[in-house]
Amino acid sequence: MGKETKKGTKGPNSKYITRTKAIRKLQISLNDFRRLCILKGIVPREPPSRKKANHGNSAPTSFYHIKDIAFLAHEPVIQKLRDHKIFLRRMSRAMGKQEWGRAKALEENRPTYKLDHIVKERYPTFIDAIRDLDDAICCVVLGASLSQHRRIPKADLEDCARLSAEWQLYVTHTRALKKTFLSIKGIYYQAEVMGETVTWVAPYQFMQKIPMDVDFRVMRSFLEFYKTLLGFAFYKLYSDAGLVYPPPLDLKKDAMGGGVDAYRLQPVGGPTSSMDVDAKVNGNKKKKVDLGDGKVLTSKQVQKTIAAMEVEDEEEEGEASAPLDDALPSTEEFIPQPSKTSATDPSSSNLITLHALANLPTSTSRSTKIFEPYVFFISRESPRHILEFVVKSFGGVVGWPITCGSGSPIENEDDERVTHVIIDRPLPDPMSEVDKERRRKKKYVQPQWVVDCVNAGKILLENAYAQGKTLPPHLSPFNAEGDGAYDPLAPEEDEDFNMAPPQPEEKSKKRHRRGKKAAAAAAATAAALQVSNPTDADAVRKAELEAERLGIEPAEFDKVLEKAAATNQGGEEGESEGASEENMAKMLLSSKKRKLYNLMKRTNARKEDEKVRLQQKKIEIAKQKKRTGV
Structure with missing residues (x-):
């Protein structure tokens, strides 16, 4: 006879433990456990049976997989957290005994830890880190908008402001911004970085x-x-773009409220990129240097001399290396080879090669240059x-008044270079x-x-957005196409509503008579459609009286009646058949999936009702405008 197995030690539910047991197993506090789970990306799991996993106790609690807890037990940060507790205890004792020398020595040797190894564990490849930048940027941008508070250290707010500015500088430099939306919650942005979309929301510049x-x-945490x-990701992104990271900060502009403009993008081994913006704003002004004796040296002459020197150097290098170049092929062509695993693995035939990556088109498209001429x-x-x-981000040059911060290339709206003034x-x-x-x-x-x-990908007509005018609807570019949501730009579906201009009196009367006849025919058809059973004499008689009152011919009414009865009968059979199939399908679902299905149906019905309500409201507003002549 085998050994008796203790209840609750085997099976799928035995792989889960409660949070209290996990804390006891790790021998750390609740706050440290939360911090570790956040840093390592450990989340609670749902066991197959909560009651069995908790040994018959049905109280609400959080469960963790035992493999996740074992993963946390080998984390080096745990020892650093324990050392920090010891440090706090010793510091408290030294401060209580007024041993200031010992307290200073302890403060200088405060235990610290780094999270570099955790980032490498959670993101084996750089693309994995790019895909997870959404929450990180949202958190950093939110922290950059907060004011100093006793619950938030000043150093964290400064780091958030720096990282937020570095992200905006990179997106602006690479023209990665694709969509934006002004909502009540904040400003939604979406950028494309290395083929991945990064979406984040930024609060408005109000006091938080x-x-x-x-x-x-x-x-x-x-x-x-x-x-x-973000430190890892930005260093890689800046390095790939050929920029120095971190970008240098102009302390004078930062003190005068320069904001993001206080940072300068500096190419590796080259001058700052701000020279391009200055050259664009200042036009084609040539810089001149006075050499004396009436001689003037212009920048154009310097560029020609440098270009001539480069051509001479290339020619000399070409003559020196000609024999070696003749012996080697001029370019190394990519030779495709058949895959050895294509027969067993169909997906291996579509592997991306370095040659294919090199021939990819650049991300700077025509839509990212829509503001360049302005x-x-x-x-x-x-x-x-x-x-x-x-x-x-779309190639334009921006100026603002000096009262809004320093660093503006244009400080007056009367400047001749200004093409658009954004005013609210x-x-x-x-x-x-003068204003005219x-x-x-x-x-x-x-x-x-x-x-x-930006969302349209082109320059729209400015008349609809002129100063003082009622703006057109601002639509979100993040809505999925074809989801049946309300579209304010779609044409009205109401056939009775006509936005045509007024017609002469005779045409108006004829149209009124035609409309009256059409309404009568529709009413008769509606009366006939209510007759679901042609053998019901009372219902047929009521429909006949209604048709006679409206002036419908008996022959026409009989045709409509036959068609309506056939339609109702087929519809009822189809509805009963569809309802029975739906009920059978719902019976096969689990309780959880059945609830989700019912929730989905209610949500779709609510969306449809909201769509109908908005469409009706749009029609009423258009009718009101037509009556008032606005």
Whole structure:
């Protein structure tokens, strides 16, 4: 007879333990356990049976897989957390005894730890890290907008502001921004980095109120990991783009409110990239150097001399290496080889090679250059940080008043180089001659025009977005196509509503008579459709009286009645058949999946009702505008 197995030690439910048991097994506190789970990416698991996994106890609790807990037990950070507790205990004792020398020595040897190895564990490849940048950037951007508070260290806020600026600089430089949306929650952005989409939301530039019901220790644990992750990712992205990381900071501009513009993108071994922007704004001004005796040296002459020197050097190198070049092939061509595993693994025939990656088209497309021919001036009431980021990401040049911060290449809207003025205040009443002259030379648009141009991928007409006008609907570019959602730009489905201009009186009367006859025929058809059973004499008689009152011919009514009865009968059979099949399918589902299915049906019905309501509201608004002549 075999040994008796103890209950609860085998089976799928025995692989899960509660959070309390996990903490006892690791011998750490609850706060340290939460921090470790956040850093290592460990999440609670759902056992097959919560009651069996908890040995008959049905109290709500969190379960973890025993392999995850064993994975945490070998983490070196645990020992650092224990050393930190010992440090706090010794520091408290030294401070209590007023041993200031010992306290200073302890502070200088405070235990610290790094998270580099955890980043490498969680993201074996760089693409995996790019796919997980959404939450990291959202957290960093949110931290950059917060004000200093006792619950949030100042160093964390400064790191968030720096990382947020570095991300915006990279997106602007590589023209990676694709979509943006101004919502109530904030500004949604979506960029494409190395073929992966990164979506994040940034709050508006308002004073943020620090909530008291948020556990900032948990938030700081996330932020601690995200800072390390973004440091790795940004260094790789900047290096691939040929830029110095971290980008140098102009302390003078930063002190004067320069914001992101206080950072400068510097190529590796080259001058700062800000020279390109300055050259574009200043036009084709030639820099001159006075050599004395009436001689002047221009930048164009210097460039020609350097180009001639480079050509001579190439010719000399070509003559020196000619025999070696003749012996070797000029270019190394890629020779495709058949895959040895293609017969067993069909997916191996589509492997990406280095030659294919080298021939990929660049990410800079025509839609990322839509603002290149224009120079924008942002008025003081418009959100400068949002518009500056969006416009620069699509090739435009931006200026703003000196009161909004330093570093602006254009500080006056009367500058001749300005083509568009982004303004968000009503028209002056009355308008002076100076304002009229400005509007004849420049386009005055509201901020939504910039975002709608980006989402459309082209320059839209400025008249609909002019200063003081009611803006068109601002649609989200993130909605999936074909999901049946309400589209404000779709044509109205109501046949009775006609937006045609008024007709002469005779045509109006004829159309009214035709409409009356059509309405009568529709009413008769509706009455006939209510007759589900042609043998029901009372129902048929009521339908006949209704048709006679409306002036419908008996022969026409009989045809409609036959068709309606056949349709109703077939419809009822089809509905009963479909309902029975749906009920049978629902019976085969589990309880959890059945609830999800019912929730999905209710959600779809609610979306459909909302769509109908919005369409009806749109029709009513259009009718009101037609009546009032607006």
